[in-house]
Amino acid sequence: MVRMGGVRWLNLLMMIGLVACMRKPAGSGPLIYEGPYRVDLAVGQGLPGTDVRYLGLGPQGARVRLEGQEVTRLAGDSLEAEAQPHPTLKVRYNLRIYSYDKQALHAIGTIRAELQGAQPRAAPLPKAAAARFTAPVTYRVPKGGVIPGTSIIFAGKEEGRARLEGIPGYPYRNVGDSILWEGQIHPLVYLDATFRVLLVEDEWLTVVGTAEVWLSGF
Incomplete structure (x- = not known):
């Protein structure tokens, strides 16, 4: 070999x-x-x-x-x-x-x-995938915008923290805190994303992390 x-x-x-x-x-x-x-x-x-x-x-x-x-x-x-x-x-x-x-x-x-045309929704991951890989991701999200590939909205900055919508429970994240999202973004694609808050500004949120991509159904 x-x-x-x-x-x-x-x-x-x-x-x-x-x-x-x-x-x-x-x-x-x-x-x-x-x-x-x-x-x-x-x-x-x-x-x-x-x-x-x-x-x-x-x-x-x-x-x-x-x-x-x-x-x-x-x-x-x-x-x-x-x-x-x-x-x-x-x-x-x-x-x-x-x-x-x-x-x-x-x-x-x-x-x-x-x-194209992603429509993210929270959902459990499938039991198996045709192909599965992890991709690095970095996004700069405007106030009122959605973190790409998720249903999480950056609602704004409050007391130095990011306030998020579209996640269950506690809505605030400080710089360095994690943001987790799991769901389906396409009929054949699921995502298991882990972000870290890199920067919180009045009008922008910057996150960095990884997205585990599950390609399923083919």
Whole structure:
């Protein structure tokens, strides 16, 4: 079995994702989540939502089906694919194979989910997911605005604290406090988000954290 530094790759990808996310303010456009992703494909199994499939070990390397054709791949080779399991959801895999054998192929890289028309509602997470990953998120939310991907509203600043609406119980958060949200944001997407209050201003709330994305139903 041929291996590469999977753990180091994962740490590097998380740092890259965090830097990229820090540049994106909250907006009214599509919701985009991107983060590190590892997949272990047993023989005959494919990337969720795509025709990419591990066919088994061949004489020269891993036999993989890509875009309807068989190709031999080696450790370090790319494994890329796009899926559109719903008209308003696009998923992009950017992976590299780091090992394979007679039983399975292992790849690591990033996954990107872009969805339009999110309608967040509090709901329990599903029991299983077709694909699941954690993405870094940072948002600057205007007074009266909603934290993207949630139903939480920044109602304003009171006595130095953020007052929130759309959450059960105590509505206030100081700088450094956590904000939790769990629910469904799309027919095929669930979110388990953990934010920290970074800055509270009279007209703006800045939060940073992670969103565990569950892609389900395809």
